[in-house]
Amino acid sequence: MILKEKVMKVLDTVKDPEIPVVSVVDLGMIHNVSVYNDRVTIEVMPTFSGCPALEIIKRNIELAVESIPEVNSLSVAFIRHPIWTTELVSEKGKQELKKFGIAPPEARVEGEWHVPCPYCGSVYTTMDNIFGPAACRSILYCKSCKNPFEAMKPVSI
């Protein structure tokens, strides 16, 4: 296996500490991985600017990639451009969010935001609070199965 593939493989094990089922790759945070001999440079797009997990994520990426014996020098940096949006969350990431009980980000249809309940799939849901327990999440309520749930706040440019 070439080094870049090994790096991608360990990145798949680095999860968001607040959503421990989804990797940074599936969240769409990894913009670029470049490998030059034994030197690795990783560009990461920050999700929400006030998210306290960002520094932990960066550290976890460093620890994971440093564990590959062939890596001699590593640089992990947050970049300003391009900007992370929820459209970058992969299909696999969306399914995993849903299993975890967080509705994946939905595209707005004519300004309206329809969020199906991650438990029963009903679209008979209401927004309780755009702001939730983490910068990236909102609090909703399902009127069909009577469960409160969280949804990833849609972010687009």
Add this chain to the structure above:
Amino acid sequence: MESLEYRECLIELIYQLADDDFLLAYRGSEWLGLAPHIEEDVAFASISQDLMGHAALYYGLLEELGEGKIDHLTHNRSPDYFRNAILVELPNGTGTYLENPSYDWAFTVVRNYFYTLAKKVRLDSIKKSSYEPLQHIVQKISIEMSYHMMHWEVWFKQLISSTAEAKSRMEEAMSIVFAELGGVFSYGRIGDRMERLSLIESEEVLKERWMVYLNKENIQYSMKMKQGDGRNGIHTPHLAEALATLSEVYQSVATAEW
């Protein structure tokens, strides 16, 4: 970087943007556990966390431009060197968050709504033409800010069209906020050069846009700068008190690694 003059003006503008968000994030955090209801507590805490993140992005850029470490810029800078508008340093009310907090929700709603509107007008202007790394930061902040705008707009509209008491309290709050709102739009002593170097458009243009966004006819208030001149480092004693509280832990072990 084009010239020394460009660099000086750019740095000054970033301090203004950074210090505004930093101080308002702090004032917001003082409401934690005291907001009118639990959902608001969650929302306001989240907004304040976002604002602190925005300030951190700006301070990060200042660090890159050679202004010193972020921690130093936030925790070890004398109040005279802060460039925030007076509006964002004013306390939430009387008392402190620990002792007899008697905070004013009407003032908080008006301050945050008017400030967010002004922030949008300023950032939209920077997006058009400015220093590229600053434009990138501003694009990111704008996305998150749109949620703040929705939040404060709902509060503002609901309270102002509520009971007679709510209306009179909101009007009182508006007169206090307008008395300092001019300071938010001010660029301080080198503002004319910032404008000439296309870092941002003129104060007058931005103020006019703000009034259009507010979309309230017959507004009887005008924007003033009553209690100081924050962009030029002339502050109320409230700033020094806020910074002392903010940096208390940092100052307690000045040599610690954070």
